[in-house]
Amino acid sequence: MENKTELPQIVEIKQIVTETPDIKTFYFDYHLESKPGQFVMLWLPGVDEVPMSVALDTNNQFALTIYARGDATKKICKLKEGDKLGIRGPYGTMFNYKEGEHLALVGGGYGTPPLYFLTHEALKKECKIDFLIGAHTKEKLLYLKTLQGLEGVNLHIATTDGSLGEKGHITDNLENFLQENKPDRIMTCGPELLMKKVGEIGDKLNIQTQISVERYMKCGFGVCGQCTLDPLGIRTCVSGPVMSSKVLNMLDEFGQYTRDAQGKKQYFNNPNKK
């Protein structure tokens, strides 16, 4: 039998970079061997353990960009350099592409970390990258300076308040943009309804689209059953998080609802939602 273990490894925070008022990037010296799109289970001892997309992995160091949203992430964002966290993984599927391809990356809000990692890796393979980022306001745009300085990356920005780039949603002109630029693939990560729209546009234009799905998870390795998707019952942590739009088209719940820690459906458009 294969020698398998799923126990957290303790890692020390080497560096913290404040990205926006509620987002920080944490760097760890650790050989994670992850690929863009994969995630780790990040453990704040005594509080919780949460899935987190890898934002960068440079062999001897990896980074996680963390939004202070829930109990654990809020507390993690208060940690200091030298503090310790546990990690398990990497888990899940990765973005797929070939050397020299033209990729269109569509990031919504705080969904850009895995696309940021993908950008660095794809540039090494001489890909051409159109990076489209949308956010409510310019203060919520991640990695702006780094992305602006990367050769081979064309940055396109939209903000709903018009504080930077085009005013409106990143999906507003997406169809025209893709038609004109004809990328080989589209990769997207962000709010589910945005990704659903990106998938529909990709399907319409017949451009292969890869979507990073987020679901509530406990184990990360296919046992707890919390992240399964209806009606196929496949597990997001094993068959995802990165899935093709063609697969997601068979998963009715995508864009409709997600499930909470007790397995109860939570609809995206439910006005009574907490």
Place this chain on the structure above:
Amino acid sequence: MANLKVKYLGTAFANPTVLASGVTGVTASTWKSVVRSGAGGITTKSIWLNEHKGHPNPTIITTEHWMMNAVGLPDAGLNKAVEEIAEYEKDKPAPLIASIVGGNEEEFIKIAEKMATLPIDILEINISCPNVEDEFGLPFACVATDAKRITQAVKKVAGNKPVVIKLSPNVTRITEIAEACAQGGADGFCLINTLGPGLYINLELRMPVLANKVGGISGPAIKPLAVKMVHDVYKATGLPIIGTGGVTTGKDALEMMMAGATLVGMGSAVYYRGIDVFRKVANEISEWCDKNGVKNVEEIIGTVKM
């Protein structure tokens, strides 16, 4: 090709493998996907009367030898279960065993009453989860009189649904508990639930990894204990058994059956060999039967020479 069909408490299963309670099993679509992966039957994750929160993460850790969990039985309650069971019934691909759990006798009765009216095949009474002791005290399965009392109460309201009691290995003499349940009217047993609880300490932090600190142990390491207990309970009561505990291969499953199990539950095996472990194990059972001249796998149940 050997015939892998088995009959358990009046229900026919295409092969002896069933998904054990607690591993995946949250939704009807997952139950169906596990059947597509080769399972002969499904056991639901344990169903509560009302919504019940589980423990915070980390909830599951593993090594090559064992898995330790303190998920803490999260569930949205009976209404959600009714919906999921109805969804499964639409194009039901294999028998469904509903696992139910309660904090007291009244809760068990209320859930069982409802289950009696639903399209499930067998009712499994989880009185042996070791991960909610802080909340509910010692599991009912650890005291013979409690185990018998819950069995009687459920039997009274379960209508024509066979009642299977899920036993705890964390007792001095499991046969005493089993015999008490049999007197209470149990139709069969599922055993064993997880062992312990156990404790895993991270050396660097000098603290347990599981948020609940302790957790029930499953996986390959517990199989010999499970096989022994299945044997003992089968011998003591003669009631049909779902043998569960550390089974990951066809040979493990055959061992369980020789000890006395009719069905073989698998949970941790999903981690060790993937979701299609059910198909793999069924194929391995079939190969062994063919090699050993066993035409019907049912022939081997309880045939161990002691």
